[in-house]
Amino acid sequence: MVINAFVLENLNTAIIALDSELCVSYMNSAAEALLDISEKNSLQLPLPQILDHGSMVHDLQRAMEQNQQFTRRESEIAITGTSIVVDYTITPIASPHACLLMEIHPRDRLQRITREESLIAKQETSRILVRGLAHEIKNPLGGIRGAAQLLDKQLNDAELCEFTQIIIEEADRLRDLVNQMLGPIKPPSMNLLNIHEVLERVIQLIHAETSGQLTIVKDYDPSIPDLPADRERLLQAILNLVRNAMQAIEQHMPLSDGQITVQSRISRQFTIGNQRRKLVCHLSIIDNGPGIPEHLKENIFYPMISGRAEGTGLGLPMAQYIISQHQGLIECDSKPGQTCFHVYLPLTFKEPSAGKEPSAGKEPSAGKEPSADTQQE
Structure with a gap:
């Protein structure tokens, strides 16, 4: 018995x-x-x-x-x-x-596990291709910029120097774009932190960008314990998602009519990829914007895919990559009038090499916070 x-x-x-x-x-x-x-x-x-x-x-x-x-x-x-x-x-x-x-x-x-495994595999393949392409671009780009600088020094004609300056500036712009595509190379520095402190900082940055016109509703579960994360990178990922919601609203209505809800909850017995977690932190970023076009829904986490004419298409893929470095996942549900990005973060971190979790007594380090004008989706 x-x-x-x-x-x-x-x-x-x-x-x-x-x-x-x-x-x-x-x-x-x-x-x-x-x-x-x-x-x-x-x-x-x-x-x-x-x-x-x-x-x-x-x-x-x-x-x-x-x-x-x-x-x-x-x-x-x-x-x-x-x-x-x-x-x-x-x-x-x-x-x-x-x-x-x-x-x-x-x-x-x-069904969700099958969909997630397929999504993770496709994104990993996409990242490998993008990294290979980015390295191939950076090598000749450095040569082009160097040659333009040497040529600029040899020219005495101001009008001709203007053209070499254009070459140098465009080479720098492409270099910055490629660096964004490559993303952070070093593994994240994991320390225990309060997720609500990160959310509050993100909301503060968005309030500053919108001059307080946008309504942001906070719906927190205060019982969520500290979780292991790289503060700077996690802040950047969540800022990307909230700013993406803000820009979607801004394109289709006055900011004063827009609303973003930032919600935190605990989910139990949750599977991320092939790992089953007893507890995960579940963040929801919900906006009342127009929703994601049907033809973009399956591809929004791939690089260079954007619903905005001026968008780089790097904000959401970078957010997904950062969350995946934390062994988490981002999912999206969207319909006209409501889009919700779900962020799942494990409450424990399994080291890829040693399989050790961060020390519960270790205090989070004060990481550098991203500025409000960081490039986004």
């Missing part, structure tokens, strides 16, 4: 036992994580009070009355106001404490 309990508690499948009144008599850890409720608080509660689904009660009664196992595929259920797609199986059992056993398999998580 001890072995059975141990196995149930370590399953990834959500298991719920119900009595004849369809009240909860047991749920394992996976069910607690899925339903966002503890077993202690759920005991003797009717299942429909925890799960909102029209046909589920009928399915439970049918399985109990006919004494037959019943399975429903890709059913949408609502948990604490959020809809998810699941498969569930109801099995009649003979037990003094329960008569039905319910197994719930979330489908949206599997």
Whole structure:
């Protein structure tokens, strides 16, 4: 019996036992994580009070009355106001404490993991190609600039010198663009920091840029513990996302009509790539702009893709790259009138080489903060 309990508690499948009144008599850890409720608080509660689904009660009664196992595929259920797609199986059992056993398999998580793995692989391939191209550009660019400087010194005609100056200035502009494409080479310097301090600094910079015209709503979870991050880079990544939202609003309406919501939450049992994390910090940056055009949705995290005529298309890819250095991920949901960027940051950092996490007692270093005029998407 001890072995059975141990196995149930370590399953990834959500298991719920119900009595004849369809009240909860047991749920394992996976069910607690899925339903966002503890077993202690759920005991003797009717299942429909925890799960909102029209046909589920009928399915439970049918399985109990006919004494037959019943399975429903890709059913949408609502948990604490959020809809998810699941498969569930109801099995009649003979037990003094329960008569039905319910197994719930979330489908949206599997679909999301598959989509994320594909996205991460494509972005890594894209980064390799971009880095190779950037290095190939930088080598002849240095020669062109050097030759233009030498030629400038040999010319006595001011009009001709004007042309060499154009060559030098354009070479410098291309060099800066290539450096942005390459991104930071060194690994991030990880120290424990308060994520809300970073968010407050980002909001302060955006307020300064917009002269306070833009409404920014803060919706924080103060219980989020300090997490390991490179303060300077994380600040830059979040600033890129918030500024991207601000620019999308600015293009289609007066800033005074715009609103950005910056939200922080904790997500449990969350998978990033092939790593399952018990706890992650979930940031949401939500704007009331026009939304991302349908033809750009799948490509916004690739370099040189921008919805603005004057955009470089580097802000979002750089933000994704920085978050990936923190072993996190950025996702985006968009529809007309609302765009939401989701940032997932693990609360622990696994060193690629030694596999060690940062010391909990180490204080964050004061990194240099990006200026308000840093190049963005």
